[in-house]
Amino acid sequence: MNKFLIDRLPDHQEETLLSEIRRVADLIDSEFITISEFDQHARISASGLGQRFGSWSKALQKAGLSHRFCRPTKYFSDEELIEKLQQIATQTCKPYVTKTEFSEHTGIDTTSFLRRFGSWRAALEKAGLQQTPGGKRYTYEECMENLLKVWTHLGRPPEYLEMKALPSTVGPKAYITRWKSWNKALHAFVDKVNSDEPDDPLVSESVKPDTIQAISQKTKSRNSDVDKREIKLGLRYRVLKRDNFKCVLCGRSPAMTPGLELHVDHIRPFSKGGKTVEENLRSTCFACNIGKGASI
Ligand SMILES: [Zn+2]
Numbered sequence: 655m656n657k658f659l660i661d662r663l664p665d666h667q668e669e670t671l672l673s674e675i676r677r678v679a680d681l682i683d684s685e686f687i688t689i690s691e692f693d694q695h696a697r698i699s700a701s702g703l704g705q706r707f708g709s710w711s712k713a714l715q716k717a718g719l720s721h722r723f724c725r726p727t728k729y730f731s732d733e734e735l736i737e738k739l740q741q742i743a744t745q746t747c748k749p750y751v752t753k754t755e756f757s758e759h760t761g762i763d764t765t766s767f768l769r770r771f772g773s774w775r776a777a778l779e780k781a782g783l784q785q786t787p788g789g790k791r792y793t794y795e796e797c798m799e800n801l802l803k804v805w806t807h808l809g810r811p812p813e814y815l816e817m818k819a820l821p822s823t824v825g826p827k828a829y830i831t832r833w834k835s836w837n838k839a840l841h842a843f844v845d846k847v848n849s850d851e852p853d854d855p856l857v858s859e860s861v862k863p864d865t866i867q868a869i870s871q872k873t874k875s876r877n878s879d880v881d882k883r884e885i886k887l888g889l890r891y892r893v894l895k896r897d898n899f900k901c902v903l904c905g906r907s908p909a910m911t912p913g914l915e916l917h918v919d920h921i922r923p924f925s926k927g928g929k930t931v932e933e934n935l936r937s938t939c940f941a942c943n944i945g946k947g948a949s950i
Contacts, residue, residue, distance in 0.1 A: 662697045666910055668716075671706065674698055675717040686725045687714065688761040700758070701820070702912030705807070709819040710758040724763035727770060732780075735770070738762070739781040749784040754818065792828045798887055800824040801843050805891070806916050807908040809899035811840055821908075821915075850888020880929045890918040893935045903942035914939050 663670060678696045679687055689700040689710060700710055707713040714723045727735065742751045742759045753764040753774055764774070771777040775785055792800075804812045804822045814836040817826035829839035879886060885893075894916060900907040901916060908914045916937045922928030 666698075666706075666912070671698060671703060671713075672717045675703065675713060675719065679717070679719050679722060685722065686761040687719070687722045689759050698912065704758065704912075705820055705908075706912045708816060709754065712819075723761060724757060725761055726763050727766040730762065732770060735762070735767070735777070736781045739777060739783060743781070743783050750778060750786045751781075751783060752786050791831070792824050794832070797824055797829060797832060797839070798843060798846050801829075801839070802887055802891055802894075805843075806894050806899055809907060809909045847888040847891045850886040850891075880931050882930055883924045885918055885930055885935065889930070889932065889935070893918045893932060894937050896932070897937040900937065901939040901942050902936045903938055903945075906939055917943055919943060 663674060674697060675692075678692055681695050682691050684691070692700040700713075703713040704710040707716050711720065711723045714720050730738075738760050739751050739756065742755055743749065745759070746755060753767075756762065757764050767774055767777050771780060778785055800817075800823055801812070804817060807821050808816065812822070814826050816822070817824070817829065826836065829836060833839040833842055879889075898907070899909065899916065901914075906914055908916060916939055918935050918937055920928040920930070921934050921936050924930065928934050
């Protein structure tokens with residue numbers, strides 16, 4: 655439904671999005687604008703706006719409406735807050751609720767949860783929910799995959815605070831725990847990209863299309879990465895960057911189109927002998943990718 659509504663906006667320029675927020679804000683009687691109220695009236699989803707501007711609260715802030723974001727916890731009883739936690743868990747189909755999700759769904763400030771329940775953990779426990787994976791130690795691969803996702807979403811290296819908002823699912827603290835600083839985490843990502851260089855030195859040279867065949871033949875006898883369906887993170891990054899973090903078929907980018915996800919796929923399908931080399935890979939969005947049908 656949201657997808658249909660999105661199409662009714664004349665464009666996705668920042669000013670258009672901001673005036674849409676203001677238009678909807680005028681329609682809503684209540685002092686605070688929750689995501690669900692917003693979505694009932696708007697031609698673009700609040701979560702899409704959250705992605706575009708970093709978070710729902712930032713979107714409101716940018717529209718000059720930050721005073722309509724958070725209702726202080728004091729307006730609600732303990733029971734109401736616990737009930738809201740459970741509702742969100744049901745809506746999001748997750749066994750836990752993060753503070754960000756809570757305030758974005760309810761428009762309720764979470765800072766005084768600490769005073770009320772002792773901690774966010776305690777509130778979740780009281781609601782019969784699991785703990786957020788925030789305290790979890792993410793694996794190296796999870797950290798790198800998440801960073802690639804956010805980098806692709808923005809089309810540039812993310813800032814520390816941007817790791818707190820969707821599409822990031824691993825918070826910035828996890829990076830600090832592992833790498834000590836955000837800058838070092840970014841360096842680790844670049845090292846990872848470089849270490850995923852193709853293992854055949856011939857392939858890493860700038861290859862002309864007519865030489866791919868030869869290289870493919872050459873590497874066939876070895877069980878090298880070009881013969882594996884899996885596309886290593888470094889190679890995916892290089893393809894996305896080469897394609898300017900845009901879908902090569904429709905030209906849309908996650909940076910300009912809220913909710914859009916880019917994937918790297920094989921041009922000549924792997925199942926039909928396509929190699930996992932940069933020249934046979936491209937960035938596509940989900941819609942264009944499935945439009946490809948059986949050729950995946
Ligand atoms: Zn596309």
